Amino acid sequence: MNRIILMMVTGAILIQGIMWLGDSIYLFTTKIEEKKQIQTNYIKAELKERVASVIDYSEYRSQETETFLRETLHSRTYEAYELMQSIYENNKASKSKAEITKMIKDALRGIRFNGNRGYYFIDSLEGDVVLYPVYPESEGQNLIDLRDDDGNYAMREEIELIQLKGEGYIEGFWKNPNTGDDRTYKKVTFVKKFEPYNWYFGCGDYLDEITKDIQKEVLAYVDSIQYGEDNGQYVFVHDYNGVELANGVYPELVGNNYYELEDIKGSKVYQEQISLCMESGGGYLTHYWPTTKGDDYYKKLTYVAPLSDWNWVIGTGMDVSDLDELISNSERELEQFIWLRLIAILAVLSVLVAVSLFYIKVFMGKIKKNFSVFRDYMISANRNLTKIDVDTLDYKDFSELAEVTNSMTERINHLLHYDELTGILNRRYIMETFDDVLSTSPKKTGIIVLDIDYFKRVNDQFGHDIGDQTLIIIAKTIKDNLPDQTFVGRFGGEEFIVVLPETSLEETITVAEKIRRNIEMLNIEAINGNITVSGGVAHSSYFEKEELFKQADKKLYIAKALGRNRIES
Known part of the structure; x- marks a missing residue:
């Protein structure tokens, strides 16, 4: 009987151990796939957002x-x-x-x-x-x-x-x-x-x-776009004939025809981009380019979209080789994880055979409970981008994995809402905030659209690093001069939007003038002087939601036409 019981207990522990190992492998594999999907989706969203902002700006300028x-x-x-x-x-x-x-x-x-x-x-x-x-x-x-x-x-x-x-x-x-x-x-x-x-x-x-003139303005704006940690990423524009029109990092390419350009695998890069825009309205492509040393290649993900009225292709791309390396490292971690868990199962088997069946039942129940809690929180975090409660986990391995997930979730939430350079709200989130405020204060909302005067001169004369520092200073000055319960975001380039709930038109104008004066009085050491902004003001008591932003933007261009460094309402 003892032998039978021992065999049954041993068999049950082996089965449970195999199930534990399988469940761990499933969770870890799922985590790798989730990490890959989240990173890929984030990269795709960033590429698409950057192209969309240029297209929105171009279409708006074209319509006006x-x-x-x-x-x-x-x-x-x-x-x-x-x-x-x-x-x-x-x-x-x-x-x-x-x-x-x-x-x-x-x-x-x-x-x-x-x-x-x-x-x-x-x-x-x-x-x-x-x-x-x-x-x-x-x-x-x-x-x-x-x-x-x-x-x-x-x-x-x-x-x-x-x-x-x-x-x-x-x-x-x-x-x-x-x-x-x-x-x-x-x-x-x-x-x-x-x-x-x-x-x-x-x-x-x-x-x-x-x-x-407007096309030149748009191309100049695209030429000024650089982003990424080393400002090595850019937005490009070429026409349907393959002629490069704008490029923020490689100006020497502008004016040349690359219709026949191939990557190292023989793909006709520009032809594929043009076809994708004409047939599908844009999308994602992957190409392979040699490294600067020429001894290897890297994988680049690109998003393109058409500006059909002008027969332009607008796009941007990102090196995703690091993402593949991240996945490879995770797979190696999985292999180590499997061996560690296998050793742990054998050790547990030796211990549990020597103890009572009751202890085995309690211990295995605890294991199942931890897996259940961890799996539930992982699913919840994937669906809602909420953090896992680390204190509910019993094992260090799971706690460390949960802390990694929480860190990544916090970073993604920040990137979804804030402009990476200036720290204020990004274009997407300020427009969502604009919609939310109007829904609660449909007749008591002011909006200010601000644009830095002659900002291209700053970039041309002092370089984009100084231009970025200037943008950060201007964004902070705007934020510091706002009343409580108001919102400011970066619309794109050197343009900012301020949303003022429960505010009259006169109060909105006062805030705009205060911002303009304080920026005018700034002494920015990096550019050896000061800089000014122009602004347009509109209020929801005079315009419906669909017209409010257009009116503020229209007043901004009137302020520009009337000499800049002024607020029009």
Whole structure:
């Protein structure tokens, strides 16, 4: 009987030991897969978020092209009006009309803007050309019957608009002298009446040229993007023909065609990216590149997405060789874990055969209980990103594994919510906070959009390390000048968003001005001086949720157009 009991106890312990070992292997293998999946998902999310931020910015700027053009023309025309009115008022008592006319023409003739394309013209309401800087030989002629390339009577329409409203916008279709082709392009013109001499004047620009300006602005923004521990990661842009347009780390690549470029395994890198964007709207690719020494290769994961309106591919990538190494180390740890557990099982078997069946039953119950607790907490942490309660575990190995998991969970939670450089909320989380605040304070929420003036000059003159230090200082200054229960986040690049719950419009403007003044007064040693910001303010008592951010951003661009270092509301 004792022999039978011993055999039964030994067999039960062996079975339990095998089950314990199997369960341990399953848990450890699951942990490895979870670690790999979490790290991979985090890398993918980071790559996608960086590309999405550039695409969002590009699409927003593209959608606002004509609005921006019209606001610029309106602002420029009113600047000329103030100048003309000042000349007239200061000289009308002492000089003749001819003398004042010459002074006005001389003052406006040499002014250029919008990349040297923009200029001012003056015509009389009878159709006589008073000032036309780009064709001065036409001055004094009557062009009342002038038609654009679509046959519209351009000057007659301008005069009719002036007579009806005193000012406004006119659209015409002309050949663009800057392109050198025979195509017809849309041109927007803003005109305004000048009462003293029965004139009207204004300025215009081609919509296509503004689009090019915005594209240059977007490419310059992409060229400024560097991230990662050594600033070795970047966002790139190339067109559907394979021509590199922007690259934050390798400017020497810009302008070259890489349509036929292959990785070390023969994959046509740019062709695959273009096809993925055109056929699937973007996605992830893996390629293999030689190391700098040329004796090995590394694995790079890349995410690309299309900007279809401009036929661009926007993407970024990351070396994931370290992730493969991490998994290999974990597998080696698993092998060691299995041997240790096997030795432990044999030792337990020797001890438990010598003790009572009751002790065996109690001990095995305790083992099962610990596995159950650990497995439950692992599943809970995977689903909710919550920490494991280490105090509920009985064994050091499980406690150490739980502490590693808790550390990784804490790091992931931080990366999901905060900007890595400045420490304030990141773009995704500040926009979620913006939505949450509006849902609780739909008519009492202020929003401020701030942008550092001429920040590209800081990067160009002092380098991106100093630019990063400046961003950190500006972010801290904004945060330090905010009331309690308010939120600030980095929208992207040098742009910040402040959300103020339970705040009036006047209080929002006061906070914005306070931030602007305190930043203006900063003496930043790294750049040997100070720097300024421009801002736009909007309030939910005037705009619905869908328009609130757009209005604040629109006011920001007005502040930029009016000279910067100011707040518009």
